[in-house]
Amino acid sequence: MVQGHDPNKLELFNGFRSYNSMKSNSFKGGYIGKRHTWMRKHLSSIVVTVALMGFLYLLDSFISSVFEPSVIQSNSMPKNMIVPLEIGDSRGKDVVQMYDRLASMASSALVERELKQDESKFWKESYRQASEWSPCADRKESTSVRTEKLQSNTGYILVSANGGLNQQRVAVCNAVAVASLLNATLVIPRFLFSNVWKDPSQFGDIYQEEYFIKTLTNEVNIVKDLPPHLKSLDFKEIGSLITDADMSKEATPTEYIEKVLPLLSKNGVVHFLGFGNRLGFDPLPSQLQRLRCKCNYHALKFVHKIQETGSLLIRRIRKYDGSRNKLDKQLLGKFITGFRSNGPDIDREPLKYIALHLRFEVDMVAYSLCEFGGGQVEKTELQAYREVHFPLLMQRLKRTRAVSAEELRRSGKCPLTPEEAALVLAALGFTSETYIYLAGSQIYGGKSRMQPLTNLYPHVITKEDLLSPTELAPFKNFSSQLAALDFIACATADVFAITDSGSQLSSLVSGFRTYYGRGHAPTLRPSKKRLAEILSKNQTIDWKEFEARVTKMISGAQSVRLRGWGRSIYRQPRCPECMCKFQ
Numbered sequence: 001m002v003q004g005h006d007p008n009k010l011e012l013f014n015g016f017r018s019y020n021s022m023k024s025n026s027f028k029g030g031y032i033g034k035r036h037t038w039m040r041k042h043l044s045s046i047v048v049t050v051a052l053m054g055f056l057y058l059l060d061s062f063i064s065s066v067f068e069p070s071v072i073q074s075n076s077m078p079k080n081m082i083v084p085l086e087i088g089d090s091r092g093k094d095v096v097q098m099y100d101r102l103a104s105m106a107s108s109a110l111v112e113r114e115l116k117q118d119e120s121k122f123w124k125e126s127y128r129q130a131s132e133w134s135p136c137a138d139r140k141e142s143t144s145v146r147t148e149k150l151q152s153n154t155g156y157i158l159v160s161a162n163g164g165l166n167q168q169r170v171a172v173c174n175a176v177a178v179a180s181l182l183n184a185t186l187v188i189p190r191f192l193f194s195n196v197w198k199d200p201s202q203f204g205d206i207y208q209e210e211y212f213i214k215t216l217t218n219e220v221n222i223v224k225d226l227p228p229h230l231k232s233l234d235f236k237e238i239g240s241l242i243t244d245a246d247m248s249k250e251a252t253p254t255e256y257i258e259k260v261l262p263l264l265s266k267n268g269v270v271h272f273l274g275f276g277n278r279l280g281f282d283p284l285p286s287q288l289q290r291l292r293c294k295c296n297y298h299a300l301k302f303v304h305k306i307q308e309t310g311s312l313l314i315r316r317i318r319k320y321d322g323s324r325n326k327l328d329k330q331l332l333g334k335f336i337t338g339f340r341s342n343g344p345d346i347d348r349e350p351l352k353y354i355a356l357h358l359r360f361e362v363d364m365v366a367y368s369l370c371e372f373g374g375g376q377v378e379k380t381e382l383q384a385y386r387e388v389h390f391p392l393l394m395q396r397l398k399r400t401r402a403v404s405a406e407e408l409r410r411s412g413k414c415p416l417t418p419e420e421a422a423l424v425l426a427a428l429g430f431t432s433e434t435y436i437y438l439a440g441s442q443i444y445g446g447k448s449r450m451q452p453l454t455n456l457y458p459h460v461i462t463k464e465d466l467l468s469p470t471e472l473a474p475f476k477n478f479s480s481q482l483a484a485l486d487f488i489a490c491a492t493a494d495v496f497a498i499t500d501s502g503s504q505l506s507s508l509v510s511g512f513r514t515y516y517g518r519g520h521a522p523t524l525r526p527s528k529k530r531l532a533e534i535l536s537k538n539q540t541i542d543w544k545e546f547e548a549r550v551t552k553m554i555s556g557a558q559s560v561r562l563r564g565w566g567r568s569i570y571r572q573p574r575c576p577e578c579m580c581k582f583q
């Protein structure tokens, strides 16, 4: 099943080459005669070099813009960025296993559970209180102020959002809130084309545009395009171009009123370029917080093409046609039938599955500076990757005291390996029969890294396993649309297991499940630090104790709390602005 990723990788690789062949074509013109043959012979290496250089430049400027590991963790890097180098692909090599002893104990424990037909209690949420919260960000509120706001148009806000699917989603909803704050009209956001993601999808390719506008009427004025007289303006020239460097990270409403409103009044338009994480969560007027939730949870619906294939995907995982809960309906709309279909499924239960989002791609792994039991080969490989892709990190490392790999591990800074994820699932009592949907990612080390997971859990499936090449073809060149399929499969899973709470996909999906799940959509969030502490005893701990400690860690993280100050409403919608609580 890991091989399922390969065509993907190849596709992206090819895409990259074709993009760069444009460049190389133009300089190919400068060579004649013998040189031409030379060029032909070396074209591929030149293409790769040019590709690498462009890629490096992008990566470097990206990393330097916000230099901290959490950025890497937040999915701001593309899934398939491991482009020209085949580093990290150790398929065919030996299995890399860090915890032989625990793995064999896990394996016996699972057999025992299987015999007893013992089901994990983690198929359900740990706390009954979770079901006391229900969605209500779309509630009607007093309209008089809103009408006034809608009538006083201060100008147009244009947003070009960068990043992948999930970052753009956050940018869209932040833009809605900013437009409302400033009584401005929002132009349907644009998505920046990045040479790293190579996805030209625009808003309307991913979300239903009309539905978005309709859902937010009476809240914010939204138009599809700028009026003609503003289109011809040079935003930079008139000072209306606002980049991420011009605004603080998680900026406050006051900052928008002081910096942006004057520009808006003067020029009638501002253009936010990038717009990554540029509106803070607190303090924010509750009306705006609610609006953000309404945008994220109600106004953004995937287009029919994505819903249709998403529906096919989950119907195949579940081997069941009908809708299972509100999450299904929200995400798939008319492409999933009602709760009780009359088809041949009537007597059958849908197959349960866990969706697992493993953030264990080479970028993440290399950037962490941790060691993962792969010995010298791994060390060399990751060091080489860092030197090529993270020159700024390398520079910084030269200046500062090196933190040892052991220390990093102890302090919970290391991404979870597939093996560690498997041990957690085993400790929680998920039997070997469990279906695990793996959200699409290029696992570092490929098959040999996945093996400790697939040894315990043979039913690991990806969208490439479930959909035919023909069904996937319309998505192939669109990484954001592929990511939307993962979003759907993860959000509608019986259980969603994440390994990195900093990842944007994990965060948005778990928020979605909290919002629509009615206490029946558990998310498993291991704490890397606590897990590291438990695993440091891997040579001595007995299985019962391992189970007990992992269980405690996971159920602790499921406790039902109000969103804390400054925390993301996209991740934790349990707050009065977004959800209503019933006793």
Ligand SMILES: *[C@@H]1O[C@H](CO)[C@@H](O)[C@H](O)[C@H]1NC(C)=O
Pocket (backbone or CB within 6 Å): 145, 148, 149, 152, 154, 181, 182, 183, 257, 261
């Ligand atoms: C937006 O409109 C409301 C209602 O008319 C008004 O109270 C508020 O001051 C306006 N805000 C801005 C930034 O213009």
Ligand SMILES: *[C@@H]1O[C@H](CO)[C@@H](O)[C@H](O)[C@H]1NC(C)=O
Pocket (backbone or CB within 6 Å): 015, 018, 473, 474, 475, 476, 477
């Ligand atoms: C994807 O891109 C490749 C090369 O850029 C192109 O040949 C192919 O037709 C595209 N496929 C789709 C479905 O757009």
Ligand SMILES: *[C@@H]1O[C@H](CO)[C@@H](O)[C@H](O)[C@H]1NC(C)=O
Pocket (backbone or CB within 6 Å): 098, 532, 535, 536, 537, 538, 539, 540
């Ligand atoms: C496994 O246990 C050994 C011995 O206690 C310890 O030195 C090692 O750090 C542990 N491994 C991990 C990855 O925690």
